[in-house]
Amino acid sequence: MALDKTLTCADCNQSFTFTASEQDFFAERGFTEPRRCPSCRASRKAARGSDSGYSSGGGYSSGGGYSDRSGGYGGGGASRGPREMFAATCSACGQETQVPFRPTSGKPVYCSSCFQQRRA
Numbered sequence: 001m002a003l004d005k006t007l008t009c010a011d012c013n014q015s016f017t018f019t020a021s022e023q024d025f026f027a028e029r030g031f032t033e034p035r036r037c038p039s040c041r042a043s044r045k046a047a048r049g050s051d052s053g054y055s056s057g058g059g060y061s062s063g064g065g066y067s068d069r070s071g072g073y074g075g076g077g078a079s080r081g082p083r084e085m086f087a088a089t090c091s092a093c094g095q096e097t098q099v100p101f102r103p104t105s106g107k108p109v110y111c112s113s114c115f116q117q118r119r120a
Helices: 020-028 038-049 112-119
Strands: 005-008 015-018 086-089 096-099
Antiparallel strands (some): 086 096
């Protein structure tokens, strides 16, 4: 069994402990030794996660232990709220309709019945 190691963070230059269980966890997954302390890793993950569009799990708490190794996409049934609809005039029949996208000039827009007819 591995012994705890003391490493130095590449970002803040603070020492942190890379525990034996963390070493085993990293080795099982083929990961290299962490270069950052748990709090710097958490900060980077939070900054990355704010624009990534999914939740990855498996992060480290400030205590240095791994908390959730589930990974994958979060939520499952997350609701986006009501879809924004835009007013448009059907290019085929001239009827006023609502579409789930902002119509652009030069491109035809169809009401649902004309769209279904064109699709068939």
